[in-house]
Amino acid sequence: MPNLSEDQKTALHQWAAEGATLNDIQKRLKTDFDIGITYMETRFLASDLELQLRDPVAEAKAKEAAKAKAEAEAKAEAEKAGLDVDAPDPMPAPGGSGEVTVTSDSITQPGTVMSGTVTFSDA
Numbered sequence: 289m290p291n292l293s294e295d296q297k298t299a300l301h302q303w304a305a306e307g308a309t310l311n312d313i314q315k316r317l318k319t320d321f322d323i324g325i326t327y328m329e330t331r332f333l334a335s336d337l338e339l340q341l342r343d344p345v346a347e348a349k350a351k352e353a354a355k356a357k358a359e360a361e362a363k364a365e366a367e368k369a370g371l372d373v374d375a376p377d378p379m380p381a382p383g384g385s386g387e388v389t390v391t392s393d394s395i396t397q398p399g400t401v402m403s404g405t406v407t408f409s410d411a
Contacts, residue, residue, distance in 0.1 A: 290323050290333075297337060304339040313339075386410055 292300070299320070303313055314330040317323040325333070334341060392404035 290325065292323075292333075296321055296323075300333075300337060300339060304334070304341050307342045307344075310334060310341065 300313060300317075303316060308316070310327065310330050313334065314325065314327055317325060317330070386409035388409070389407040390404065391407075392402060397403040
């Protein structure tokens with residue numbers, strides 16, 4: 289295992305804080321410091337330096353659990369207030385801030401009440 293300077297160790301901690309994976313750290317050691325080590329050595333190095341690697345899967349699960357908990361609490365509060373939480377919203381949320389242009393034909397096609405064209409901003 290390589291002997292790293294304090295600046296290199298600081299860089300490793302910074303990379304880990306930025307969300308770098310072991311693979312990213314291994315590549316950056318090679319490109320930035322010309323230190324070529326195996327993936328296993330990178331794992332040992334991360335362990336020895338006590339790098340706090342971020343786990344995106346665990347973070348996503350924690351975020352999802354927090355969202356589910358907040359929704360459950362909101363539902364419980366609504367039920368406590370006597371609201372029907374399972375009823376659909378009377379008005380759906382507006383779609384977007386797009387623009388719609390409607391043009392009606394001056395001569396209506398036979399058998400229709402109205403005819404024309406509609407153009408949405410997103411085509």
